[in-house]
Amino acid sequence: MDNASCRVLWEAICDNRKEPTMANVISDETIEYVGILAKLELDDAQKEQAKKDLAEMLDYIDELSELDTSAVEPMSHVHPTCNFFREDVVTNGDDRENILKNAPEEKEGAFVVPKTFD
Numbered sequence: 145m146d147n148a149s150c151r152v153l154w155e156a157i158c159d160n161r162k163e164p165t166m167a168n169v170i171s172d173e174t175i176e177y178v179g180i181l182a183k184l185e186l187d188d189a190q191k192e193q194a195k196k197d198l199a200e201m202l203d204y205i206d207e208l209s210e211l212d213t214s215a216v217e218p219m220s221h222v223h224p225t226c227n228f229f230r231e232d233v234v235t236n237g238d239d240r241e242n243i244l245k246n247a248p249e250e251k252e253g254a255f256v257v258p259k260t261f262d
Contacts, residue, residue: 170198 175191249256
C-alpha cells in the first residue's frame with residue numbers, strides 16, 4: 145500500500161471515530177459555572193472565547209493521553225526528592241537569660257507584652 149492510500153485510510157478511520165473528546169463536554173452552563181466560581185462577570189463574547197480556549201486546552205490533554213508512557217517510570221514530583229527530615233537536635237541549649245536581656249520587660253522568665261484586648 146502506498147503512502148497516499150495509507151493516508152486516505154487513516155483519515156477515514158479518524159473521521160469515523162465516535163469517541164467524544166473532552167472539549168465536546170464544555171457547555172454554556174459549564175462556562176457560566178466556572179465564571180461564578182472564579183467570580184468573573186463575562187459578556188457573551190468573552191464566554192464564547194473562554195469556551196473556545198477551554199476546548200483547546202482539553203483537546204491538548206486528549207492528545208497527551210494518547211502518548212505511550214509505558215516506558216516512563218511513575219513519579220510523584222518532577223524533581224528528585226528524598227527524605228528531608230532530620231533528627232531534631234537542640235544546638236543552642238537553654239539560653240533564656242541572654243534572650244530575656246533583650247526584652248523591654250520581663251516577668252517570671254517570660255517576655256511581657258502589651259494586652260491586645262480587654
